[in-house]
Amino acid sequence: MTPPVTAVPMFDLGRAARRIDEELRRRWDRLLEQTAFVGGDEVSEFERAFADSQTVESCVAVANGTDALTLALRALGVGPGDEVIVPAFSFIATAEAVSLVGATPVFADVDFESLNLDLKDAASKLSSRSVGIIGVHLYGSPFDIDEALSLCRERGLWLVEDAAQAHGAQWRGRAVGGFGRMATWSFYPSKNLGCFGDGGAVTTNEPELAERVRRLANHGVTGRYHHAVVGTNSRLDALQAAVLNCRLPRLAADNARRGRIAERYRRYLAEVPEVVALPEGQNSVSAWHQFTVLSPRRDALQAFLAQRGIGSATHYPEPLHRQPAFADLGEPPLLPVAERAAAEVLCLPMFAELTDPEVERVGQALLAFAG
């Protein structure tokens, strides 16, 4: 069946682009005049503004969120023989980065309510080779930072926050991204703070770590054509920084709008018992990167919405510990919550420019699904 023309998209980058059109053109004209396309003023302006917005000391802009993770791990000295705990339910980059630096990702289950890292399960997976934990603020909702920090302190581990989905989220009234030794960010176009290509960043309150990331991301350079370590090329280009400079001042208002959309979805869902929204965290404010529901009839729900022209997405249909990419790690562990999540999650349309009639339309479709 052809979807109706007045479809509600899962995401519409065009609407976000139109809002910054004028300012972006001004910034682009200036870049053309300066012919400064990699690094330069736009990038430094963004690094300062983003660090301030997350109340952290340093921000190093890099080429994407996967590089941000990999560079953070390298800066922490992670390598072969080390084990790093990662949640089994995340985007693959969280675990991929561990493998990319030659260490071993150890998958822990996620918590039944939040679908964020289950820190009790994480504790049970620690060994003498464990060096740290990567927590993911999944869907923009912070994991339990108090519990993670206390486990890390107790066991002498570092904590890295994978904040790729959590721009503007808060834990106990403070922006995420400054709690772990480092935090990593993605500015992929569909993120709350997205550019028009690939982009990423590492934030930290430790200047020495920031310096190491900056060096590694620029070929390990320490002087003109002098390279102290083997690094890589992972720099943010100026056009992407210009997009981010246009969008960052709008982030707080955009997240607030996402929060209001979430509230409206919740009101509809109160009347749809078989579709359950993930609960809001008690000590946190979500960035509402996604609005995620669980349903044992997830595939039927997705098809039902699609027939009504409503987009939705399954983030993620396969848990990480069952990905063929990690087959060499041996028999996958039993992680029942991650497996259930992969079978039941569905993300509804969520972006700041969604209109009230569109939200209403999604809500009515959810009620119709309930019959």
Ligand SMILES: Cc1ncc(COP(=O)(O)O)c(C=O)c1O
């Ligand atoms: C949780 C998480 N970590 C890491 C990444 C990787 O970011 P990028 O796609 O910019 O490499 C993503 C991107 O979707 C993500 O969602």
